[in-house]
Amino acid sequence: MSESNFKTKLAIIGVGLIGGSLGLCLKEKLGDEIFITGLCRTQKSMDLAKKLGAVDFVSADIKSVVESADIVFLSPPVLQIVPMIEKILPYLKDGAILTDAGSTKKYIFDHLKKILPPNIYYIAGHPMTGRELSGVSAAKSDLFKNKAYVIVEDTGAPKFAHEKLMSILKFTEANFLTLDIEKHDRCASIISHVPHLTAAALVTLLNRAGDDLDSCIKLIGGGFKDTTRIASSNADMWADICMTNRGAIVNNLHDMQKIFDELIIAIEKGDRQAIYNYFAASKNRRDSILEHIKFDPN
DSSP, X not given: OOGGGOSEEEEEESTTHHHHHHHHHHHHHHGGGEEXXXXXXXXXXXXXXXXXXXXXXXXXXXXXXXXXXXXXXXXXXXXXXXXXXXXXXXXOOTTOEEEEOOSOXXXXXXXXXXXXXXXXXXXXXXXXXXXXXXXXXXXXXXXXXXXXXXXXXXXXXXXXXXXXXXXXXXXXXXXXXXXXXXXXXXXXXXXXXXXXXXXXXXXXXXXXXXXGHHHHHHHOOHHHHHHTGGGGSOXXXXXXXXXXXXXXXXXHHHHHHHHHHHXXXXXXXXXXXXXXXXXXXXXXXXXXXXXXXOOOOO
């Protein structure tokens, strides 16, 4: 079947864990109804994306990847999204829809609204899913299923562009919700960005155990492994996130410092009731969340 026979043409820039999972999902659900082109950072990744079936066509040539795309899904590290859009803009057809998987939104939109022509539409997105593994080899066709997927509606795109995008994204079976840009970045900091920083801090604490390091490693069990699982995530991606959501992350880290200061004081004073209240309140909140949200360990 020729490319011209497909109803929808999707270009994925960054066919890694997220982009690759989207490709696998849509090809599984839509088959010949969709034609997917892809661009990866390395030829090895592009070859693997094609072999796994995440894309129909791969190329290192940006023009050939995006020139006929109805929708362009961008999933590189956050700081690479705007420069990539600058590169592809000359090749996009009239009415093309840009969306992304960036973990921060305001930084991207503040730059894009200065450069996007009126006939190219940007709809900010953030699938709240992932794994500690990276690359297209870790992609899963059901990665988005039952996971929160934020769509930001205040980026100026017309209603028909939203409808077109959602007619494709709905096949991910994600739980879609809308947030304004600033609220998204504040909430993402609390439930995603600071937890990753905290997991990495725990591993850093272990690294600084000095003469006790070998003994500590021998004692590691499920608690430490579960708590630090996300510390194995892609360092490049998380460095970009910290650079593009600085305000919210710094504010939340200061709040974390205050919490630890309160704990230090309670422990130093031997105030068991304060410590008990701290654990009890955390347990109650987490238990109430578990009643409403189905957590997937993968």
